[in-house]
Amino acid sequence: MVSQPDISNTLDKSLYSNHSAPSYFILKTVMKLNQIPIEFQEEELNELKYKEIGREMGQNLWQSYKCLKKNINNLQTPESLNDYISVFPGSLTNFFESMLTTILERKTAESNRKRLLKEKSLKELDSQKINHLLSLLISALINFTFPYLNLWLPNVLASLCRRPKLLSSLHDLLTKCSIIGHTNRHERRLEKTRMKSADPSKRLLTEKNVFNLAVIDNIDFKERSFQFGNIYDVTRGTSHATLRMVFQFSLPEVIVEKPEPIRDLNIDTQIFGISQEMRDIIFKINEIFISLLAFRYNERQELEYNKIDLTAINSEILRQTEFGCNLPPPNVVILEPSGSPNDDNEILRATEMYRRDFSLEENDFLDICADEAIFRRLIKCRNKSENIRPILGQWHTSKDMMSALVTLFSSYGIYDLATALGVKFLDKFAAVIDYRSTRRVLELIWVAVGAAINIYLQKSKIKIEEILSCPANEKICLRIWYLYYEWFAIWKTHLTGIRCGNYELQKFGLAAFAPLFPAAGKSNYATSVTHFLANLEKYPLLEKKLRLCASINLAREGHYPAFDEALETHGVAYIKQNITGNSCNQENLELQIKATQEERNRIDTLLNEFLGTYTYQHKDRNTNNRIEPLWKLVHDLLEAFEMDNPINHDLFKKNSPPQLNQEGLIKINQAYMDGLKRIKEIFRQEVIKTEAINTKGRRVLSVMKTKISDLSKNKKPRKNTVPKNNGNQSSGVLPIQSNEQVLQSVKGNLKRASIELDNQNEPQPKRQRIRIITTEEEKQILSCLLQKETIPTETEINEVLSKLSQEWNIQRVKRYWNNNIRHKKKSK
Template structure:
């Protein structure tokens, strides 16, 4: 083809003629491109062989002849050069000589031809690209795809050789080289457990195979560049005593509560008519109120993005020695001296073990993960208000699985439900206060009577949830003061709800922040971390879960059950991912990590329906007759229950101070008795679920005659069965008289025949049949043999 093209354009190609220059190849490329474009008619005529060939030779012959000849001659020439060089070496070593294999060359030719035609005519549906697309969707055949690409010289070496190279690369990787150093670098270590389980089974029944598991401690570090010096030695330390104020309402939380109240007032935009009727804005929901609150809050963490490094993992966190070993590895990697402190963040379970490790190395400063704490705070609110109608309100906005809500199975869903309830309660309380012409702060101080028990109880929910909301907002905008003030204010509710572990951990955490003012100074600049979206910060333990554990599990390969391989894979995850990202970013569009906010149903109709119901309940004294509570009224919406609820905060404050004195400063003897006592009455959702959630009955098609004939429904029996579900199936008990009749059968060694059973049935009631007699014989014959 080249010779023909060069002669047509009068280009000399013989040795005694002028050599081809770059301009000559440019002309050849243009001529070849035009000729390929004009070959569409030829391709159309041979499309049957191009889309469904019977062999690779038939597939290649269907392409334009000039392209086939060009690639065939070029590859044969290269092949002959390679064989000549190889055979010269083999001949000197007395090895067999290699021979050219045209069939192997055809595989590469077919791939090159498919690429060119696919580029020129992308919708032609060529056989090779189409089958490769199907092969890419079969993970079990990935090795075959790898071998095919190796044959076509797209991949440089075999899968086995790649595994060897990968292991060599991973063993040579040192994650500590990614660490930065300097007097303005704040190192915050984060650890968590990471688990793996075998993904699938090759053969056999899955119930006959035990799935292997592996565990490791994922160690990460977030390195933040602060505008202050972080290595001040020695660091100032404050002495803690009984009078140190660590828990309870703070001035910052009171200010934040006022901002929230003002946001509701502004958005409701109350108007009074001439006849003293009140009107208000109904075009608001959770997102509208949250945006208004955010406009009154200050963003923090105004520093460059942190450097995130995944370090060498350690063993399972179930062993205290492994946790201490992890801290010693951090000490060596950060080059800490004897006066240096290790600031390390973890969830509550690991936090308690880190507190124990301080007895072996006092320079450990554990930081309680605020994302896990935020989740536990939701559980506290559900526990405290379980007997005051919170599940009734959740059912009113459409929640069906209240048991999952109580267990906080899904953090995001639970948060959404409680936010909807909070907004509905907040709107209803502001309407109530406006109608009564009182300040919202005075609701709790009004004289208690049967008319205001409900509004007072739910005012506490409005106030306590505002603490949780402030805590979450503090995380999302990186505001340390807001996080600290809201956690300090919320802390007494942990013991009030019987959360002993979190009570102790929060007491330790707040005391550490108070004791080390330099740590607080650092956290004010980097209370949260921003990895995904502008203005959307994550808590450190949340970043570890989402972008640490999730990142590793998405990018790890090979046998994760083998502990040695698992540790190598985790250590090399970042290096290997970045190595591949360079290729993907060059050939594909760079992945954009900026995400938009999720589209969530604002549920504005159920929200305002609940607001209307709450306004009615707040204004009536006989709330138990209201539609919201009539099926199963909340047991503690009484004056006695309200008194318990109003005293719960102060009692919890007293109890967490006792824990602080016993566990932290150790001025009192440790007494764990009664630490899980609840200051309020807790209601289990299982006792009220059926009465407040409407049952979802299956709809039977009206025109489905076969269904109506095969499953007749008796309305009376169905109604009685709904009232007493236990009566649907009764246990059958054999009487003494029946046992005497059946006794003769048990004396026989052989299994009774049908005739013998029929003779016995004549003396038994009609409820007995042959199958039941046989079942009785088999069950009771075994018992006789045992004795």
């Protein structure tokens, strides 16, 4: 583009140089004497003329394809911006250049007028800015018209968008072209102002028929990189907060809870165990297996059946299940967070914040859901605020139910069955690292066991009720894995209740599975489940609400998430995707969480207008049904069921389950009744408090537990005890020794063995534990941490560590703080 002449600049300077502007009276007199009209009749173009101009320019652009194609090198790889602009169609270039020049001249003149009054230097017309806007506008029009020309500017911008390290440069470029309203620094200031003024409680519904279901969980962040200068042992900074959410359901009727009818709980209250309704559900599930297997006999009287898979079982179970949550989707609100959830006082503060947000009165109930760790803290908070009704998160409970099943059958060959299905990392499977993967493996094992049991019963002409009544030394493998088939059906019922929003299935499943928690040594979950089921029995109106909304219906039918699962998706993940700035700064983190929804809504308005509302087409996942390994496992189990000693089967030879015998059968047969007895004791001690609390033996397992590390020890090869040959002896031939040499070597070996035996019999002195004594100087340095009632942050600990010797680390400081705080509480 040709540079602009300096005429306008000289005119501007002469206009504001020495002469002052004439007064309005003089101008009016001169114009009257010369008969010049004061009011000009400006000719305005009507809309039709503007449309005609636009139509002609569009036609010219469409006809310029050959000219653009001829100059394709300058359009794709120009040497400068002027070369790039010079090959644009002349009509577009002249039109936009004139428009932009006029606008810029007016802006410069207005700016110079203000600068002149402030006695500042005058601005000059920036022709390069016109070139920047001109290239951007015309490139967009040409790229829209001819998208396959591969213009230089759109292609470079596309590459720039893929480089996260250069996003700041892209931001500066768009700011300079006036596409972005202000700089990044100013946007941070505006964002902080918006966050401080944000009030998420304004998004809450206040109708009387609204059921406020509060859900809380921990949300934590870790710094992306280590602090500057850290090359050794200083850990990355972290920050924690209690994420507070609420799901507001509009109920079809107003449920008045004043006064709340409360049922009395006593020793005779039946809460735990397999109810008749649960037995009917287990019977229906077994009927589904039988109907899908479709047993029949061919002409040679051989038993035939269909090869079923997990998908068919799941589809049939869902088809026969009654769906709940027949309400509109809930209103989801992320409220202002509270402090770290590792403190009982912070959890109590979170409940008080909920009361303030919901405008609850003193006698109103607060229904709040959390995972097991926070649930136990909420139980403690009930001592200070009785109107808290904690709800145990179903998703975390379902995860621990799977862990209990893996623990109970760890010594009965569950690892061998998982290996047969293709599981490679048994340690991850045993720890339930991934919920979906572990769930799928356990479901495949369940289908294989269920199919094998029903085929065996059909062949043997035995009823399923007769399995457990066999003689003690018969059908050991069948009876053990029938218990897995039954107990996993209980877990499946609980999960189906979650996914379908069916409250009865959830309650029956949890009550039936509850005794397995103490049997598997899950003491914390045994206590929490006891409190939760007791609350459901105690408050009938809470049950009435949960029957209407037992899950969060923010997904398609059959895939409803649990309360705590929805918080992970619509809360924790949502926050982490939309948070900006320094998330390890506690003040900034709390501001970001509070204003996340409002900030995202501002952006969604723009994205929905330009990109359209995103609608995700929900489809079932294309998962591998593993038909071949599944049915190979079915046939292996059928062979093992018929063997007197199933541990000799190739299926169990790899790990040799230690309890797949009569002794193990007796233990696992008694495990459920033992767990039922122990959970009833917890109910009497913790809930109705008719007995003194005795926690001794709560973590004792009813069966033997096999760890993955134990399996790896069994696989270690034995050391080779054959003596190595000397270099001058031929390999594979033992040296010939005389009788005297043999006798002397035997005497020497006996002497060494007697010496070692004497040493072993002598009492070995116990290793004394060295006690580290904290000096007075160190106590003085650490005293600042003891002034806080909450555990100090890592930043505070690092500040203290910089003043202490190298013998101190973060763990030792935390132990020192815990011991002193505990001592203070005891002294009080």
